[in-house]
Amino acid sequence: QVQLVESGGGLVQAGGSLRLSCAASGVIRSINVMGWYRQAPGKQRELVADIRSGGSTNYVDSVKGRFTISRDNAKGTVYLQMNSLKPEDTAVYYCNADITPLVVGRSLMYWGQGTQVTVSS
Numbered sequence: 001q002v003q004l005v006e007s008g009g010g011l012v013q014a015g016g017s018l019r020l021s022c023a024a025s026g027v028i029r030s031i032n033v034m035g036w037y038r039q040a041p042g043k044q045r046e047l048v049a050d051i052r053s054g055g056s057t058n059y060v061d062s063v064k065g066r067f068t069i070s071r072d073n074a075k076g077t078v079y080l081q082m083n084s085l086k087p088e089d090t091a092v093y094y095c096n097a098d099i100t101p102l103v104v105g106r107s108l109m110y111w112g113q114g115t116q117v118t119v120s121s
Contacts, residue, residue, distance in 0.1 A: 001103075002026035002110055006095040009115030016119070017083045022095030022112050024076035032098040032107060034071055034078040038091035038117075048093070049080060062088075085119045093117050 008020040024031060035050030049059045049069040057069055068081040078095065095112030 002028060002099055002101050004095045004097055004110050004112040006112040006115050009093060009117045011118045011120065012085055014086055014119055014121050016085050018085065018117060019082065020080040020093055020115060022078050024097055024099060027102045028076065029100040029102045031076055034097040036069065036080045037094045037096055040091040051078065087119045087121050089117060090119050091117060
């Protein structure tokens with residue numbers, strides 16, 4: 001009954017920008033941390049950035065200064081603004097959220113379906 005739906009991926013040239021969006025839907029009591037992971041071919045999935053409900057953020061070193069994570073708590077939506085994109089940013093990006101559904105009473109981890117980001121040189 002709880003789902004994460006993400007959008008905003010695509011193909012851009014190096015130096016360009018994209019903004020990813022991920023919206024949580026369903027009967028939700030609360031949303032704690034929300035974040036973005038990515039997985040490139042042949043590599044492990046890695047945390048790109050996350051954000052707590054109070055607004056504190058974390059970023060992997062490779063994207064600091066280029067990516068910005070934000071959230072709209074009223075909408076249950078998290079965003080990832082990606083600027084100065086590099087070919088090495090190419091990956092499938094997955095939305096992630098720690099959510100407590102109203103009918104469950106305990107937090108569960110949810111994942112979006114993934115969206116492809118391709119950066120050409």
